[in-house]
Amino acid sequence: MDSKALNMNDSIALQGTTVFVAGAGIMGAGIAQVAAQAGHPVRLFDTRSGAAAAAKGKLASTLDGLVAKGRLAAESAQQALARIEPVDTLAQAAGAGLVVEAIVEQLDAKRALFAELEALLDDSAVLATNTSSISVTAIAKGLQRPGRVVGMHFFNPVPLMKLVEVVSGLQTDPVVAAAIFDLSRTWGKVPVHAKSTPGFIVNRIARPYYAEALALLQEGAATPPVLDAALRGAGFRMGPCELMDLIGHDTNFAVTKSVFEANFFDKRYQPSIVQAEMVAGGLLGRKTAHGFFRYRDGKPEDAGLPVALHEAPATAREVTVHGRGAIADHLEQAATAALAAQGWGPARLPDSDWTGLAIDGTRLVLTAGQTAAELAAGQARREVAVFDRPVGITTGSPPAPGTALSFAVAEGCPATWPAQAAAWLAALGFAPLPVADTPGLVVARTVAMLINEAADAVQQGVCNEAGADAAMKLGVNYPAGPFDFLRGWSAAEVVALLDTLDQHYRGERYRVSPLLRRRAT
Ligand code: NAD
Numbered sequence: 001m002d003s004k005a006l007n008m009n010d011s012i013a014l015q016g017t018t019v020f021v022a023g024a025g026i027m028g029a030g031i032a033q034v035a036a037q038a039g040h041p042v043r044l045f046d047t048r049s050g051a052a053a054a055a056k057g058k059l060a061s062t063l064d065g066l067v068a069k070g071r072l073a074a075e076s077a078q079q080a081l082a083r084i085e086p087v088d089t090l091a092q093a094a095g096a097g098l099v100v101e102a103i104v105e106q107l108d109a110k111r112a113l114f115a116e117l118e119a120l121l122d123d124s125a126v127l128a129t130n131t132s133s134i135s136v137t138a139i140a141k142g143l144q145r146p147g148r149v150v151g152m153h154f155f156n157p158v159p160l161m162k163l164v165e166v167v168s169g170l171q172t173d174p175v176v177a178a179a180i181f182d183l184s185r186t187w188g189k190v191p192v193h194a195k196s197t198p199g200f201i202v203n204r205i206a207r208p209y210y211a212e213a214l215a216l217l218q219e220g221a222a223t224p225p226v227l228d229a230a231l232r233g234a235g236f237r238m239g240p241c242e243l244m245d246l247i248g249h250d251t252n253f254a255v256t257k258s259v260f261e262a263n264f265f266d267k268r269y270q271p272s273i274v275q276a277e278m279v280a281g282g283l284l285g286r287k288t289a290h291g292f293f294r295y296r297d298g299k300p301e302d303a304g305l306p307v308a309l310h311e312a313p314a315t316a317r318e319v320t321v322h323g324r325g326a327i328a329d330h331l332e333q334a335a336t337a338a339l340a341a342q343g344w345g346p347a348r349l350p351d352s353d354w355t356g357l358a359i360d361g362t363r364l365v366l367t368a369g370q371t372a373a374e375l376a377a378g379q380a381r382r383e384v385a386v387f388d389r390p391v392g393i394t395t396g397s398p399p400a401p402g403t404a405l406s407f408a409v410a411e412g413c414p415a416t417w418p419a420q421a422a423a424w425l426a427a428l429g430f431a432p433l434p435v436a437d438t439p440g441l442v443v444a445r446t447v448a449m450l451i452n453e454a455a456d457a458v459q460q461g462v463c464n465e466a467g468a469d470a471a472m473k474l475g476v477n478y479p480a481g482p483f484d485f486l487r488g489w490s491a492a493e494v495v496a497l498l499d500t501l502d503q504h505y506r507g508e509r510y511r512v513s514p515l516l517r518r519r520a521t
Contacts, residue, residue: 012179014126015186016040017097022113024048024055024086027130028102030158033059035100036083037076037159038187043087043096047103052086059084062159094120098183100152102130110139118144126176128152132203133258136196137169147173150180153200154189155475163474164189169196190474192467198262201463202475203255205482207269208449210252211509212442213240214272221436224292225303226406230433230442233404234391235479240446241292242300245285249278267508305433313338313423316359319346323355326488327366330393331357334428356387357424362417364407364424367444368493369500371437372410382413385421386437389444390430394488395480405430408437439504440497447485448494448501454482455513491519 019035021028024046032055036042044052060081066072090113093099099117103109114127121127127149129139140146151167164184168177177193184191194200199207213227222230228239244252253275260269278284278291285291286298293300319339321332328350335346335357346357355366362383365375376384387407392399399405407425409418422432435441440448454468463471469481486494495512502510 012124012126012175014098014179014183018043018095020045020093020096020099020117022046022090022099022101022117023103023130024052025102026156027154027158028100029055029059030156031100031102031130031154032056032084033062033080033159034154034187034189036080040083042084043092044084045087045090045092049088052088056081056084056086090116091120093117096121096125098126098128100128100130102154105131105133107134107138110134111142114139114143114149118148124148126150126179128180130154133199133255133262135169135262136167136172140169140171146171148176150176151194151196151200152180152184153194155202161475162188162190163202163471164191165194165200165202165471165475166191167194167196167200172196190470192463192471194467194471195460195462197457197460197462199255199259201457201468201471204259204462205450205453205457205468205472206476207256207259208446208453209236209476210240210244210256210275211269211272212446212449213244214274215509216435216438216442217241218272218274219436219438221438222406222433222442223303225305226433226435227442229305229404229431230388230406230435231446233399233431233433234389234443234447235395235397237477237479244275245291245293245295245300247285248287249275249284249291253279268511270509313359313420313427315342318358318360320358321346321348321356322352322358323366324350325355326394327390328355330390330398331355331428338427357428359424362420364421367439367441367497369439369444369497371439371504372408372413373437376410376413382410383417383420384413385409385417385425386441387425387430387432388441389447389489391443391447391485391488392479395484397479399430401429402431403429404433406433406435406442408435408441410437439501444497445501447489448497449510450478451482451486451489451494452498452510452513452516455486455516455519459513459515491516492521495520 018041020043021032022045024044032042032044046052063077067074067077129151136151140149150172153165155161155163166177166181181191216222224241228241231239256271260271263269283290286295289295293303319335339345357364361381364385367386372384372386376382385407388405390399409421425432457463458465465483469483472478472481495517498510498512
């Protein structure tokens with residue numbers, strides 16, 4: 001069959017086909033396991049002599065482990081293992097309907113491999129690449145049948161991570177992408193279509209999660225344990241600093257650099273000198289027992305959190321909750337509970353241009369981007385604090401008592417105010433984390449930037465909104481997708497916050513996505 005004969009009406013049946021996995025490293029072994037468990041005969045190939053057989057040996061103990069834990073029937077494990085055949089030559093790909101390559105991350109190597117393979121395979125065979133950073137369009141260049149090349153981007157560890165980005169290059173036949181999408185489902189995965197662009201979906205949208213933390217570190221706004229606690233408080237499973245330590249700063253820095261370079265040095269993606277210095281010094285994270293944190297026997301040494309000094313809040317005469325929406329409602333409930341012992345409750349002013357609490361003449365303000373100093377500038381009193389956005393309230397996971405929340409006070413405020421502000425946040429049920437008076441604090445600016453990056457990805461046709469949400473929840477375990485966060489916020493407020501950051505820092509990093517700005521008006 002000639003590839004030109006394929007059209008949108010053709011469909012490709014990959015169910016049960018022989019899968020040739022090239023590269024028997026971490027990813028290739030995982031892909032072989034998943035394909036074999038889904039019932040495919042699998043041939044596993046590696047240029048390193050003995051590597052494929054060794055990978056099969058390791059898989060045998062992995063499957064035994066699953067049987068021992070009762071997660072897999074002994075018979076299924078045996079059958080899956082029997083389906084995997086380590087092979088020594090590329091010629092043994094003949095007859096396979098699908099190749100998944102997980103070899104070294106080099107364009108020339110991947111192109112050469114596919115060129116050799118397409119000469120051995122039927123015209124109908126699909127060539128899937130597990131590349132995490134190389135253009136699928138570029139890998140297909142020069143091949144006889146570029147329409148058969150598609151990205152099948154798994155996440156590590158393959159058997160556990162549900163996401164597969166199905167990446168189409170410029171010449172990928174839509175029927176091929178559809179077939180890989182359907183096949184991924186039968187392998188128990190959640191596939192998401194993506195266009196071949198730098199970082200695809202996850203590695204692109206996730207950049208600000210690291211970049212904002214690195215920017216805050218560079219300006220000395222907070223320490224790694226504070227940043228981590230703030231983002232864990234927002235529901236992220238790992239804070240950005242501990243996560244970069246886990247990924248390895250060399251790997252994380254390389255991905256950031258590749259996205260930056262592939263975007264023609266768009267400053268939006270500029271790598272951080274904080275991380276460059278760590279890479280240069282070999283402080284790579286867990287693997288070198290030293291990154292942002294030090295590790296002993298694989299466990300981080302306690303870095304300790306600064307505790308905000310707070311005593312019981314001074315008795316107030318008047319407390320008013322400003323603003324409307326879920327966060328203001330939550331604050332009203334919390335303030336009502338906190339004041340109940342004194343026998344009175346807060347007033348409510350829904351038609352206010354800010355959200356937070358007015359306590360006598362002082363203010364605790366939910367960040368909208370302005371610093372405490374800017375907010376205090378127009379006030380008679382400098383007792384103003386800004387606090388971070390408790391995003392869980394708007395995504396259906398209200399913060400448990402004692403959830404970390406960052407806050408900042410204006411420079412030059414009365415000496416007693418930081419402790420007073422912290423005391424009020426504690427009375428409202430949060431664990432207050434003091435940070436420098438920086439715009440958008442920690443969570444609000446990070447989540448706004450994740451939303452902004454996702455909005456650009458959607459605007460540019462890289463994926464749709466549901467795809468972006470699924471990708472971030474399943475590929476990097478975010479507590480909510482970027483558009484889930486946006487639904488609990490408002491495009492106008494996110495744009496206002498980003499514009500404030502843009503005015504503050506000047507440059508390209510906080511450039512608002514046209515899609516978001518359109519939605520805001
Ligand atoms: P790895 O180093 O563990 O394994 C790569 C294997 O490929 C090695 O065993 C090597 O001997 C073999 N190899 C190299 N050139 C080959 C060739 N021409 N033919 C056959 N085998 C060859 O690497 P990995 O982490 O498994 O990554 C493999 C691919 O998957 C890369 O493209 C990487 O970007 C991508 N990826 C990795 C991850 C991850 O977290 N490790 C996640 C997603 C995608």
